[in-house]
Amino acid sequence: MRQYLDLLAHVLENGVDRDDRTGTGTRGVFGYQMRFDLQAGFPVLTTKKLHLKSIIHELLWFLSGDTNIRYLNEHGVTIWDEWADKNGDLGPVYGAQWRSWPTPDGGHVDQIANLLKSLRENPHSRRHVVTAWNPAQVDEMALPPCHCLFQFHVAEGRLSCQLYQRSADIFLGVPFNIASYALLTMMIAQVAGLRAGDFVHTLGDAHLYQNHFEQAREQLKRTPKPLPQMWINPEVGDLFAFRYEDFRLEGYVADPTIRAPIAV
Ligand SMILES: Nc1nc(=O)c2c([nH]1)NC[C@@H]1CN(c3ccc(C(=O)N[C@@H](CCC(=O)O)C(=O)O)cc3)CN21
Numbered sequence: 001m002r003q004y005l006d007l008l009a010h011v012l013e014n015g016v017d018r019d020d021r022t023g024t025g026t027r028g029v030f031g032y033q034m035r036f037d038l039q040a041g042f043p044v045l046t047t048k049k050l051h052l053k054s055i056i057h058e059l060l061w062f063l064s065g066d067t068n069i070r071y072l073n074e075h076g077v078t079i080w081d082e083w084a085d086k087n088g089d090l091g092p093v094y095g096a097q098w099r100s101w102p103t104p105d106g107g108h109v110d111q112i113a114n115l116l117k118s119l120r121e122n123p124h125s126r127r128h129v130v131t132a133w134n135p136a137q138v139d140e141m142a143l144p145p146c147h148c149l150f151q152f153h154v155a156e157g158r159l160s161c162q163l164y165q166r167s168a169d170i171f172l173g174v175p176f177n178i179a180s181y182a183l184l185t186m187m188i189a190q191v192a193g194l195r196a197g198d199f200v201h202t203l204g205d206a207h208l209y210q211n212h213f214e215q216a217r218e219q220l221k222r223t224p225k226p227l228p229q230m231w232i233n234p235e236v237g238d239l240f241a242f243r244y245e246d247f248r249l250e251g252y253v254a255d256p257t258i259r260a261p262i263a264v
């Protein structure tokens with residue numbers, strides 16, 4: 001994951017210090033791109049152990065269309081707790097926009113089902129886009145979507161995905177976001193009968209929080225190890241039928257976790 005370490009170093013060296021919504025303070029750049037070849041191993045950090053369980057459950061939760069943290073908490077995942085209301089609701093965040101974007105006539109658009117259909121029927125289309133940024137509902141969301149638009153691309157039987165992330169917490173959020181979209185791309189490739197290609201990650205406001213600098217420098221002292229492989233149960237042919245047990249990260253050897261406070 002040299003790409004990620006290069007991002008850390010680039011922002012520490014060239015970023016501009018600014019205050020931010022959370023009152024923490026950040027150092028950041030605007031506009032940055034990374035590319036991960038999904039055939040070269042699963043892009044998960046090896047210079048700090050990541051909690052894959054949170055990432056897999058969060059992705060299955062998005063895909064199910066759920067926007068209440070109950071499912072996450074029942075599976076030991078607490079990453080969305082700080083943003084939920086007393087009933088566990090987050091408002092119409094990712095799951096709602098992906099699976100049931102409301103239309104003016106009272107109907108709903110299932111963007112993921114439409115995407116699967118368009119990948120099968122017209123793989124070379126340039127319109128394989130899913131967006132969570134619904135301007136009519138942003139104010140009702142606990143947090144406006146950070147990973148807000150993604151597009152798929154098919155060439156020579158390979159499925160690639162590019163994500164536009166408007167705001168990127170480089171130390172805590174970005175490692176999760178990379179692994180999550182890499183996995184989503186592999187899952188969609190499997191059910192669409194394609195091989196996984198590249199994951200292209202485009203960042204808008206890419207920032208390191210001031211209270212993550214020390215942790216970032218600590219991570220930069222570490223040497224990346226070979227990437228693990230993600231095993232996905234080959235029997236699953238329906239994107240909405242995947243369960244946690246259908247994924248196994250094989251050969252994941254990583255340095256110890258580095259604790260860092262989350263900015264709320
Ligand atoms: N400031 C901020 N950064 C984010 O990345 C972020 C938000 N807010 N708000 C919404 C979600 C929640 N996300 C989170 C929240 C917590 C962790 C976190 O604490 N990660 C720990 C491990 C926690 C665990 O898996 O239980 C880590 O060391 O990676 C990561 C992503 C990503 N998003």
Ligand SMILES: O=c1ccn([C@H]2C[C@H](O)[C@@H](COP(=O)(O)O)O2)c(=O)[nH]1
Nearest residue numbers: 021144146147167168169173174177
């Ligand atoms: O998947 C995610 C979700 C959130 N983030 C980060 C990016 C920012 O640090 C905060 C959101 O604050 P805004 O003021 O709304 O930009 O959460 C992330 O990196 N990845």
